[in-house]
Amino acid sequence: MKGGGERCWWGRRGPSPELLLNLLLCLAPLGLLGEETRQVSLEVVPHSLGPPVNLLHVRAAGTNSTLHYVWSSLGPPAVLLVATNTPHSTLMVNWSTLLSPEPQGGLLVLPKDSVQFASALVFTRLFEFDSTNITTSEPLGKPYSPYSLAEFSWNNISDSLDPATLSATFRGHPTKDPSRTFANGSLTFRVQAFSRSGRPAQPPRLLHTADTSQLQVALAGASRGNRSLFRLEVVMLGQSPSCPSMQEQHSIDDEYAPAVFQLDQLLWDPHSSGFMQWRPVAFSQQQGNRESAMPCHASALEPTLPYLVPQSPIVRAFFGTQNNFCAFNLTFGAPTGPGYWDQQYLSWSMLLGVGTPPVDALSPLILGIMAVALVAPGLMLLGGGMFLLLGRKQHLEYQSIN
């Protein structure tokens, strides 16, 4: 297990010339995107059986395809991502099956044969470490007992649904909190869908498309010590028994996420299916900026057995007894540098989508700098040549006059 800040995520060295050249030569055209715009709707699926349950259906319909994101806090927070090849596919929920001990078949996307890709992510546990005294055996410090996110209670998602921004927020705290650690605190999952491509105002300003949606995880106001580091465990449903590997994309674009020249992504399989994408940075303040940026280290994915992780009823409802689960950890911050302790706050964002992951084009600022960098030497050469030519001419003229 590598320590938090070991990897070179931070742009101490700028982009290399080869990278600049590569980016210039293979700037991905925007035409790679599946659909340029989508008709997005958010619906809290209502039910009348038993205690209230948050089930949010985000439907993003294009001309030839539909993406369904189903977010729920039933069990640990989880999302299903289903892509179909028709603009008319629908989600069917059978509540009595979904809420039963055998939820298989409780969620369906119809028509069944239109489904091109389906997978799920589950956010299972939150770990906390006391980094006041780090040792080689405990590089993050002494661990506190972990929080199981299946044992959190969540707000009514209907209250935070915002059709204008296509977003909704799950706000939770532990169901049992004897030491009142979360008395003023919360863990939030803000989900947002997009009808077209763009870039939010808040760092890390991930470039999104209509084929993606964004999740921002934020922890605020809760900690058991003065120097707490946090780690989030994520479980994904794999497509095969082997787990996908994390990819690192290098980006020269420093304008949108200060000093972060890297984009991490996870592809479910190499043939452009589903993906997760994020910058390896988290923020210790709500106004994310260079001063509050801290590293976000992702561990390698490892196969995990279903009984070792909290079960998500929505995943079982859609996939039945699937057992290709892979898990990894995201560690936010390092024992030194900005941290959660600054303001008892941390946030991290990622994109979830299908097709080709968005590729950062060069920002106008960087293009300007490159133009200057490329054109200036040319001008100087030209200027130098003219000078020589003129010099020689003058010399000749002088001679001839003489």
Ligand SMILES: *[C@@H]1O[C@H](CO)[C@@H](O)[C@H](O)[C@H]1NC(C)=O
């Ligand atoms: C949320 O509030 C709506 C009305 O505002 C209500 O119909 C629904 O049952 C509530 N759901 C939950 C999960 O509490």
Ligand SMILES: *[C@@H]1O[C@H](CO)[C@@H](O)[C@H](O)[C@H]1NC(C)=O
């Ligand atoms: C949608 O399908 C039509 C006909 O099959 C095709 O011409 C068109 O290019 C497709 N559009 C997209 C965005 O894939």
Ligand SMILES: *[C@@H]1O[C@H](CO)[C@@H](O)[C@H](O)[C@H]1NC(C)=O
């Ligand atoms: C839900 O599933 C149960 C059990 O399979 C079935 O009896 C019931 O008819 C289904 N309800 C609907 C509305 O389809």
Ligand SMILES: *[C@@H]1O[C@H](CO)[C@@H](O)[C@H](O)[C@H]1NC(C)=O
């Ligand atoms: C740090 O941990 C080590 C090993 O557990 C212990 O011997 C030492 O006293 C601790 N130091 C402080 C300042 O707590």
Ligand SMILES: *[C@@H]1O[C@H](CO)[C@@H](O)[C@H](O)[C@H]1NC(C)=O
């Ligand atoms: C929660 O906030 C209140 C008012 O700001 C404060 O009095 C209280 O000490 C806080 N509790 C904790 C556990 O931080």
Ligand SMILES: *[C@@H]1O[C@H](CO)[C@@H](O)[C@H](O)[C@H]1NC(C)=O
């Ligand atoms: C936090 O820091 C304060 C002051 O530095 C200290 O009195 C307190 O014991 C610390 N609390 C913990 C849990 O380390």
Ligand SMILES: *[C@@H]1O[C@H](CO)[C@@H](O)[C@H](O)[C@H]1NC(C)=O
């Ligand atoms: C995540 O980190 C925790 C605490 O260090 C560890 O117990 C768990 O096995 C890790 N999970 C994965 C999938 O690496």
